[in-house]
Amino acid sequence: MLKRAFLTWVLCLCLGFYSAQAADFGIRAGLNFSGIPSAKEYFLLSTEMADYSLEIPNGNYTGFHFGVFTKLSFANVFIQPEFLFEETRQEMLLHNDRHTPDMPEVQSFAPRFSTLKIPVTAGIKLAIFRFGIGPYFAYMLDNTRGYMHLIDYDERITFHYNESRAGYQILAGIKIGNLSLDYRFEGSFSYLGHEVRMGETQYDFSIRPRQHVISLGIVIF
Secondary structure, eight states: OHHHHHHHHHHHHHHHHHHOSEEEEEEEEEEEEEEOSSOEEEEEEEOSSOEEEEEEOOOOEEEEEEEEEEEEEETTEEEEEEEEEEEEEOOEEEEESSOBTTBOSEEEEOOEEEEEEEEEEEEEEETTEEEEEEEEEEEEOSOSEEEEEOSSSSOEEEEEEOSEEEEEEEEEEEEETTEEEEEEEEEESSOSEEEEEETTEEEOOOOOOEEEEEEEEEEOO
16 A cells, blocks of 8 residues: 555656656755653563563653755645655653662653654645645664663563654645745654564554654755
């Protein structure tokens, strides 16, 4: 399904290059505020020292992005494919119910994710305002696996992330001259990961990240 959608967008872009009334090339950069819709919590195990649970909170975490874009215009309609580098993070909290000075109540683990992202947005222009929607396809460059160790137990929690993901973006912005200021809401069709594992025990990792994205774009030519 995702491959079919991607090929459809590639075909639309190829046709667009032949029929576009105007084509712009530029750069854009900005901030991402990422999180998940609701907190997740998993009970892990009981030991003689503590009972452990893992929490994935739903707060927003700040990251950044930068890259290039091409905008194809047809009267008041546009198609804008982009190629971006993006860095985000997601905090994980390990709780125990019997903490001591040597064993803190909460251990924090905040992996960062470096991603190549290809969004393709189609929309309309109304005076200086722009509105659009479209899919994105992302490939994680690192942190496809992460670890978190229990203090008093010879074991570690392993996070298995998905290397590739797909989702959608909704765009609202303004463009004055060669400058554009955009806000995007980004949702995900794919899960961030496929499992959390501790020893032989496997836990579901079905969280779909979302982002609020603010960026400034500059048309170079």
